[in-house]
Amino acid sequence: MAPRMLRLIVNGKVAARPALRAAVEAVRGAGHRVEVRVTWEGGDAAFFAEEAVRAGVPRVVAAGGDGTLSEVVQGVMRAGPAGCAVGVVPQGTANDFATACGLDAANPEAALRLAAEGTARPIDVGHVSVDEAPEDAPGRRTFINVASGGFGAQVTAETPAAQKQLLGRAAYLISGLRHMTTLQARRLHLTGDDFTWEGTAFVFAVGNGRQAGGGFQVCPRACLDDGLLDVFVLPEMPAGQLLATLAELLRGLPPADTGAVYARVPALAVHSPDDLLVNLDGEPLRSRSYRFGLAPRVLPFVLPPEAPLAAALSS
Numbered sequence: 001m002a003p004r005m006l007r008l009i010v011n012g013k014v015a016a017r018p019a020l021r022a023a024v025e026a027v028r029g030a031g032h033r034v035e036v037r038v039t040w041e042g043g044d045a046a047f048f049a050e051e052a053v054r055a056g057v058p059r060v061v062a063a064g065g066d067g068t069l070s071e072v073v074q075g076v077m078r079a080g081p082a083g084c085a086v087g088v089v090p091q092g093t094a095n096d097f098a099t100a101c102g103l104d105a106a107n108p109e110a111a112l113r114l115a116a117e118g119t120a121r122p123i124d125v126g127h128v129s130v131d132e133a134p135e136d137a138p139g140r141r142t143f144i145n146v147a148s149g150g151f152g153a154q155v156t157a158e159t160p161a162a163q164k165q166l167l168g169r170a171a172y173l174i175s176g177l178r179h180m181t182t183l184q185a186r187r188l189h190l191t192g193d194d195f196t197w198e199g200t201a202f203v204f205a206v207g208n209g210r211q212a213g214g215g216f217q218v219c220p221r222a223c224l225d226d227g228l229l230d231v232f233v234l235p236e237m238p239a240g241q242l243l244a245t246l247a248e249l250l251r252g253l254p255p256a257d258t259g260a261v262y263a264r265v266p267a268l269a270v271h272s273p274d275d276l277l278v279n280l281d282g283e284p285l286r287s288r289s290y291r292f293g294l295a296p297r298v299l300p301f302v303l304p305p306e307a308p309l310a311a312a313l314s315s
Helices: 018-029 042-056 066-079 094-100 108-117 149-159 160-169 169-184 239-250 308-312
Strands: 006-010 033-038 060-064 085-090 120-130 141-143 144-150 184-193 195-206 231-237 262-265 268-280 283-302
Touching: 006 018, 006 085, 006 108, 018 033, 018 231, 033 042, 042 060, 042 066, 060 066, 066 085, 066 094, 066 141, 085 108, 094 283, 144 169, 184 231, 195 262, 195 268, 231 239
Parallel strands: 006 033, 006 060, 060 085, 085 283
Antiparallel strands: 120 141, 120 283, 144 195, 144 268, 184 195, 184 268, 195 231, 231 262, 268 283
């Protein structure tokens, strides 16, 4: 195939990894032009991505975890993704989006080759707005994977960075077990098209993608290009049942088999009488009210054949 130009945006924490460096050299050796930008602080990945799109770079690739990918998508969407496709080389702790799409974090060369040579297909991009946020808080935020609130968001936010670096995905499980004794259900009111739920819940998730929290299949039926958000609610239940349910979700069993609530809607409003922490593709938000929506098939993305795409499943 013809050589292609890529802008690879690398999380500074993983820039020195030998396998990632070898992947860049291998893809360059195949004739592709790979320009590398390394992040130093929060916001860099979005800035580099927006800069690349405005410069006419045809493919922008995130090398890092879900947070790095989220920033890259935000930057691309700010610039307008026409003529530019996104790819990902999973190098983070959880890599929930990439893992659910069939990408192997242990093989960065394969992921980078796919980003260079694969076919881009349009996927949905979710967005969320918050009410009662501080004046200096960011406005509408985008996401392509999962926004989760409650127990999972608390665990993600409170897992130390050093522990994640040392233990990888197991760090989330250890942190989760440590928080089990202080776990409290939250009062929630969810409304969407032909869907309403009100009660106390340990976890809720709004998914464009399928998994969050280092492997929990909270939205196992979600497709990235179907124009719908998958909604998952884990109601309050006894501790023993909760542990069993979380174990089932970690094994990828459908929420319908666990007593959880499941729905599919184009938009969703979530309200809580108290501040509610939400993890948005690895980044925290805090508010009492959230409004989730979706822009269908607006972002060209390079994904493997096994990625959860409605277009592929129906063909």
